[in-house]
Amino acid sequence: xxxxxxxxxxxxxxxxLDPQGKxxxxxLHNLGYDEVQETRIGKLIELKxxxxxxxxxxxxVQEMCKKLLANPVIEDxxxxxx
Amino acid sequence: MxxxxxxxxxxxxxxxxxxxxxxDCYHVIKHVFDQGCEFVWHEEKSLGGLNCVILPGGFSYxxxxxxxAIARFSxxxxxxEKFALSGGLVIGICNGxxxxxxxGLLPGALMKNSSLKFVCKWVNIRVxxxxxxxxxxxxxxxxxRIPIAHGDGNYFAPPDDIRDLNVVFRYCNRGGRIxxxxxxxxxxxxxxxxxxxxxxxxxxxxHPERCSEELLGGEDGRLIFExxxxxxxxxxxxxxxxxxxxxxx
Numbered sequence: 001x002x003x004x005x006x007x008x009x010x011x012x013x014x015x016x017l018d019p020q021g022k023x024x025x026x027x028l029h030n031l032g033y034d035e036v037q038e039t040r041i042g043k044l045i046e047l048k049x050x051x052x053x054x055x056x057x058x059x060x061v062q063e064m065c066k067k068l069l070a071n072p073v074i075e076d077x078x079x080x081x082x
Numbered sequence: 083m084x085x086x087x088x089x090x091x092x093x094x095x096x097x098x099x100x101x102x103x104x105x106d107c108y109h110v111i112k113h114v115f116d117q118g119c120e121f122v123w124h125e126e127k128s129l130g131g132l133n134c135v136i137l138p139g140g141f142s143y144x145x146x147x148x149x150x151a152i153a154r155f156s157x158x159x160x161x162x163e164k165f166a167l168s169g170g171l172v173i174g175i176c177n178g179x180x181x182x183x184x185x186g187l188l189p190g191a192l193m194k195n196s197s198l199k200f201v202c203k204w205v206n207i208r209v210x211x212x213x214x215x216x217x218x219x220x221x222x223x224x225x226x227r228i229p230i231a232h233g234d235g236n237y238f239a240p241p242d243d244i245r246d247l248n249v250v251f252r253y254c255n256r257g258g259r260i261x262x263x264x265x266x267x268x269x270x271x272x273x274x275x276x277x278x279x280x281x282x283x284x285x286x287x288x289h290p291e292r293c294s295e296e297l298l299g300g301e302d303g304r305l306i307f308e309x310x311x312x313x314x315x316x317x318x319x320x321x322x323x324x325x326x327x328x329x330x331x
Contacts, residue, residue: 016238019196019268068155071148071184073191074238 004049004057009078010070011042045069054081091314092118094132096162096178098153099124103139103175106291111136114294115307124156133314134171135162137178139231139289149192149234150180159185171215171310172283176232179275179285188278188285189247190239196268200233204300205266207251207274207288208258214281215313216306217250225258226251226302228288230266235287237269237276244271251275251286 012018018040025039051057061079070077095107104121111119122129129135142153153159159181166172166187174182182188195201209217209224220226239247251274255264265272267287275286290303 015240016193017196017268019198020194023198068151069147071151071191073183073240074193 001050001052004051004054005082006047006049006057006061007080007082008045008047008061008065008069009042009080010045010065010075011040011077013074013076016074042075057081090118091133091311092120092131094120094122094129094135096122096135096137096158097124098140098142098156098181100142100144100153101138101140101177103177103289103291106289107136107138107175110291110294110303110307114304115311117311122158124153124158126158127161129158129161129165129170132165132170134173134310135165137162137172137174137181138291139176139178142177142181145177145234148184150177150182150184153177153181154185163187166278166283169280169282171314173216173306173310174283174285175289175291176230176235176287179287180234182283182285187283188276189243190237190276192234192287193236193238193268194234195232195236195266200231201235201266202229202231203266204229205274205288206254206256206258206264208254208260210249210252211277211281214248214250214277214284214309216277216284216309218313219309220305223258224305225254225256226288226305227293227300228290228302229292229300230288231292232267232287235267235269237267237273237287239270239273246279247273248277248279248281249273249275250277250284251288 021039021041028036065077093111095104097104111117180192206225209220212220252272253265253274254260260272277284290306293300293303
């Protein structure tokens with residue numbers, strides 16, 4: 001058994017408006033960072049997982065994302081295994 | 083005993099860790115309407131003997147991850163799903179609605195309010211479908227004055243699914259017009275409440291249990307409970323429940 005660190009990025013789907021991102025974008029502009037074009041806010045979830053190999057981990061974590069960690073109606077997710 | 087000698091409808095109010103409108107619902111059913119009512123702990127595995135189950139408002143599991151995301155895996159939700167699939171009446175109010183969409187018993191999702199603020203105020207909602215057990219005593223287009231109190235009530239469904247939704251209530255102005263100004267949270271097409279296709283599961287963000295007594299400033303919420311009670315008292319309801327159980331949600 002090996003130990004893996006898994007990072008999951010959960011983001012709102014592109015078609016979903018992100019009012020939080022918009023509020024932060026306005027704040028950045030108020031600070032003078034006019035070069036910022038867009039802000040989208042998501043979540044980072046970190047898991048420490050014990051398993052035999054990275055493929056297993058990836059498959060199981062994808063399943064966890066679909067069941068609980070992300071809501072497929074409004075969110076996309078990316079799984080990275082280290 | 084209810085009318086026609088049938089057994090009095092028996093309601094159950096599910097209590098999750100963090101529910102906070104459970105006692106309000108219990109009070110309205112039991113003391114305002116004089117119906118049978120019991121609390122159902124979230125670890126229960128059966129809903130035997132109940133005719134209608136209410137998932138109340140609150141902040142189940144602290145709203146961690148997403149509202150309703152953790153509550154939907156409570157042991158009781160398996161029983162609620164079974165109950166719903168066999169045609170039992172289920173009402174999700176506020177956090178209860180959030181739990182029902184997370185559980186996939188109702189379509190769509192509830193996101194953070196577009197204002198990013200928790201909104202607590204009286205709103206108006208228009209009846210869009212009076213052919214449900216929850217609204218059959220109302221007329222199409224009736225306007226109910228009813229309170230909301232939520233931070234995540236911004237209803238969303240993918241564009242392809244919107245046309246198929248069974249919308250029951252929409253936010254409107256006092257005259258019953260659907261306007262952007264009367265939408266308190268950014269919900270798509272001003273949606274405030276929906277049913278599944280079969281019409282036996284209702285999810286709504288506004289709180290009917292907070293406006294069922296004149297003392298609390300309004301009584302429009304009574305219409306929902308009265309509809310359910312009178313629907314359950316009809317002898318044909320039992321037959322309809324059996325018909326439902328052969329169809330899938």
